Amino acid sequence: MKKIAIVSLTACEGCQIALLDLGKRFFDFLDKVELVDFNLLEEKEFPKGKLDIVFVEGNPIRKEEIKILKSIRKQARLLVVIGNCAALGGIPEMKNYQNKKKTIRYIYKNVMKVPNPDIKEIDNFVKVDFTIPGCPINNEEFLKYVKILIKGKIPKIPEKPVCSECPYQGKEECFLRKNEPCLGPIIYAGCGAVCTKNEFPCYGCRGFLPNLNLQGFLKTLEKMKNKQEIDNNLEIFGLKDML
Amino acid sequence: MKLIIPHIHKTLGGTGFFSKISEKGEIKELRVTVLEGLRQIEGILIGRRIFETPLVISRICGICPTSHILNACRALEYALGIKVSEQTEALRRLITSAQIVQSHSAHLFFMSLADFFDIEDEKELNKKFSKESQAVLELRQFALRVISAIGGRTVHPITPRPGGFTKLPDKQALKDILKDYDQAEQAALMLVDLFQKIEYPKLKRKTRLASSYSEKDYPYHLGKQIKIGNEIFDPEGFFFNQVEEDLKTPPAKRVKYKGKTYMVGAIARIKNNNLEEKSYIQEFINKKNISEDDFFANNFYNSYCQAVEILHFIKEIKKEILDLEIKQDPYIEYTLRPGKGLGLLEAPRGILLSYLEVGKDGRIADCSIITPTAQYLNNLEEDLKILMKEIADFPKEKKIRRIKTLIRAYDPCIACAVH
Numbered sequence: 056m057k058k059i060a061i062v063s064l065t066a067c068e069g070c071q072i073a074l075l076d077l078g079k080r081f082f083d084f085l086d087k088v089e090l091v092d093f094n095l096l097e098e099k100e101f102p103k104g105k106l107d108i109v110f111v112e113g114n115p116i117r118k119e120e121i122k123i124l125k126s127i128r129k130q131a132r133l134l135v136v137i138g139n140c141a142a143l144g145g146i147p148e149m150k151n152y153q154n155k156k157k158t159i160r161y162i163y164k165n166v167m168k169v170p171n172p173d174i175k176e177i178d179n180f181v182k183v184d185f186t187i188p189g190c191p192i193n194n195e196e197f198l199k200y201v202k203i204l205i206k207g208k209i210p211k212i213p214e215k216p217v218c219s220e221c222p223y224q225g226k227e228e229c230f231l232r233k234n235e236p237c238l239g240p241i242i243y244a245g246c247g248a249v250c251t252k253n254e255f256p257c258y259g260c261r262g263f264l265p266n267l268n269l270q271g272f273l274k275t276l277e278k279m280k281n282k283q284e285i286d287n288n289l290e291i292f293g294l295k296d297m298l
Numbered sequence: 299m300k301l302i303i304p305h306i307h308k309t310l311g312g313t314g315f316f317s318k319i320s321e322k323g324e325i326k327e328l329r330v331t332v333l334e335g336l337r338q339i340e341g342i343l344i345g346r347r348i349f350e351t352p353l354v355i356s357r358i359c360g361i362c363p364t365s366h367i368l369n370a371c372r373a374l375e376y377a378l379g380i381k382v383s384e385q386t387e388a389l390r391r392l393i394t395s396a397q398i399v400q401s402h403s404a405h406l407f408f409m410s411l412a413d414f415f416d417i418e419d420e421k422e423l424n425k426k427f428s429k430e431s432q433a434v435l436e437l438r439q440f441a442l443r444v445i446s447a448i449g450g451r452t453v454h455p456i457t458p459r460p461g462g463f464t465k466l467p468d469k470q471a472l473k474d475i476l477k478d479y480d481q482a483e484q485a486a487l488m489l490v491d492l493f494q495k496i497e498y499p500k501l502k503r504k505t506r507l508a509s510s511y512s513e514k515d516y517p518y519h520l521g522k523q524i525k526i527g528n529e530i531f532d533p534e535g536f537f538f539n540q541v542e543e544d545l546k547t548p549p550a551k552r553v554k555y556k557g558k559t560y561m562v563g564a565i566a567r568i569k570n571n572n573l574e575e576k577s578y579i580q581e582f583i584n585k586k587n588i589s590e591d592d593f594f595a596n597n598f599y600n601s602y603c604q605a606v607e608i609l610h611f612i613k614e615i616k617k618e619i620l621d622l623e624i625k626q627d628p629y630i631e632y633t634l635r636p637g638k639g640l641g642l643l644e645a646p647r648g649i650l651l652s653y654l655e656v657g658k659d660g661r662i663a664d665c666s667i668i669t670p671t672a673q674y675l676n677n678l679e680e681d682l683k684i685l686m687k688e689i690a691d692f693p694k695e696k697k698i699r700r701i702k703t704l705i706r707a708y709d710p711c712i713a714c715a716v717h
Contacts, residue, residue: 116335
C-alpha cells in the first residue's frame with residue numbers, strides 16, 4: 056500500500072475538512088492507502104523513512120514549520136501542496152502588502168516576540184511536485200488527481216479559464232458585462248465556477264493561467280473601477296506577487 | 299518531573315501539553331501549548347474593504363467558517379445600520395444549526411470517541427464501530443447538504459454577505475434533504491445513546507458557564523443576552539466591560555471574565571437555557587447517579603452535551619425547512635457610513651463575538667474577534683490541574699491518554715484561538 060501523509064502547517068485546515076466532507080468516499084479512499092499522518096483522524100507518530108505522497112496545507116510561519124517542511128521533503132517521493140495558502144500565500148499574504156510591523160501592532164501592541172515573517176509560498180522553501188489549487192480545494196478534484204499521483208505520475212490541470220465552467224459565460228448576467236471586475240477569464244478552472252454560480256465574482260483563488268496577457272486584462276478591469284481596487288482584489292488570494 | 303505531550307492530534311489546529319510537577323506532586327507549571335503561527339487576520343483587515351471582510355474572516359477556521367462569516371456579516375450590518383429580512387434570519391438559523399451538527403458530529407465520532415476505548419487510528423475505530431460510523435457519516439452529510447444548499451459549498455460558504463445572501467437556495471432542494479431526516483434522527487439518537495453509555499473519567503471543578511441566554515428558547519443565533527454564572531449582560535456590556543483579552547502568551551488569545559476562567563460551548567448552553575431535549579440530561583444524571591452540580595462541574599460531559607445538541611439542532615433544521623418561505627429579495631443593499639457593530643453568535647464551540655468598526659473612508663477601522671477556544675483555554679488548564687491530581691498515580695501512558703481525552707472533550711480549535 057502506498058504511504059500517504061497529509062500535513063498541516065499554520066492554516067484554517069479547511070482543505071483537510073474539505074476531504075473529511077467527502078464522507079464515505081474519503082474513507083473508501085483511505086482503505087486503499089496507508090495513511091501515516093492526518094491530524095484530524097489519527098494520532099500515530101510521524102514515521103521515518105520514505106513516503107509516497109505528502110500533501111501539505113497552510114503557511115510556514117513558525118521556524119519549526121520550515122524545519123518540518125524540509126524534513127518531509129526529504130521523505131516524500133512526491134510533495135503536493137493543497138490549497139491557496141500553500142500554493143499562493145493565501146489570505147495571510149495580504150499582510151505582505153501592508154506595513155507588517157504596523158499590522159501586528161493592531162493585535163499585539165507591546166509583545167515583541169511573536170514570529171512575523173513575510174508570508175511565502177511553499178515552493179520558496181522546498182521543491183513542489185504538484186499543486187491542487189483553491190480556497191478551499193475542490194475535494195472532487197483531489198479524488199481525481201490522487202489516483203494519478205498514487206501511480207507516481209504528475210497530473211496536468213487543464214488550461215481552461217473559470218469562464219469555461221461558468222453558466223453566465225457570454226450571457227447578460229456575466230459580471231464583466233455588468234462592468235463588475237471578475238478574474239474568471241485568467242484563472243484556472245476546475246472549481247466548477249462555484250463562486251460565480253453563487254453570484255459572487257471570481258477573485259482567483261486557483262491562480263493565474265499561464266501564457267496570457269494578464270496586464271492587458273487587468274487594465275480593462277482597472278477601467279471598470281480603478282487601479283487600487285484591482286490591486287486590492289489581487290491581494291486577497293495571493294495573486295499580486297505572481298504578476 | 300516534566301510531563302510533555304509535544305503534539306496532540308485530533309484537535310483543530312496544533313495543540314500540545316506541558317507540565318512540571320515537583321517531587322511532592324505539586325504542579326509548578328501547566329499549560330496547553332500552541333503549535334500554530336499568527337496569521338494576523340484582525341490586523342490584516344484594517345484598511346480593507348467591507349465586501350471582502352466576511353470572506354477574509356471566514357478563513358479564520360475551516361471547521362466553523364459558517365459561524366465566522368455570518369457573525370462578520372452581522373457586525374457589519376450593525377455598523378452600517380442595516381436590518382435584514384426575516385427570510386435572511388430564517389436562512390441564517392438554518393445554516394447555523396447545520397454548522398453545529400456537522401462540527402459536533404465530526405468531533406464526537408472521529409476525534410473524541412476513540413479516547414474512551416483506547417483506539418489510536420481511524421481504521422480501528424471504523425472497524426469497531428462500523429455501523430455507527432456509517433450512520434454518523436450520513437448524519438454529517440445531512441447537515442453538510444443544508445450548508446451547501448444555502449452557502450454554495452461546505453467549507454468557506456460563498457453566499458453570506460452583509461444584508462443577506464448573494465443567492466437564495468432552492469426551497470425544493472432543501473425539502474429534498476428532509477427525505478433523509480428520519481435516518482439522521484436515528485443516527486443522532488444512536489450518538490446520544492453511545493455517549494450516554496461511556497464511563498467518563500471523574501472531574502470536579504465548579505466554573506462559570508457562559509453562553510447566549512434567553513428566557514424562553516434555546517438561543518444560538520441573533521443573541522441578545524449573555525449569561526455567565528448567575529449574571530446576565532447584553533453583548534456589548536459583556537464584550538467591553540466584563541471580559542478582557544490576555545495577550546501575554548502569544549500567539550493564542552486568552553480571555554478572562556473579571557480575571558477568572560470560564561467555560562463556553564454545548565455544556566454551557568445547556569446549563570443556561572431551556573433545551574427541549576433536557577430530559578436526556580436528566581436521564582444521564584440519574585443513570586450515572588450524580589447530582590446536577592456534578593454534571594456541570596465535569597467538562598468531560600461536554601461531549602455528551604454535544605450529542606444531545608446534535609439531536610436538538612437536526613430537529614431545528616427540519617422545523618426551519620418546513621417553515622421556510624422564500625419570497626423576499628436575497629439581500630438588502632447597504633451604503634457605506636462610519637459605524638461600529640458587535641455580532642454575537644453561538645459557534646459550535648461556544649460564544650463567538652465579532653467586533654468591526656467602519657471608518658470614515660468606508661474601510662475597516664478596527665476588528666476584534668473573540669473565539670470560543672480563546673475563552674476556554676484558561677479554564678481547560680485549570681481543569682487539567684485538577685485532573686493531574688486525580689491521575690497522579692497512573693502510569694505515564696495512561697496519564698497521557700487521560701490528559702488528551704480531556705483536551706479533546708473540550709474540542710479546542712487552535713486555528714480560531716490564534717488566527
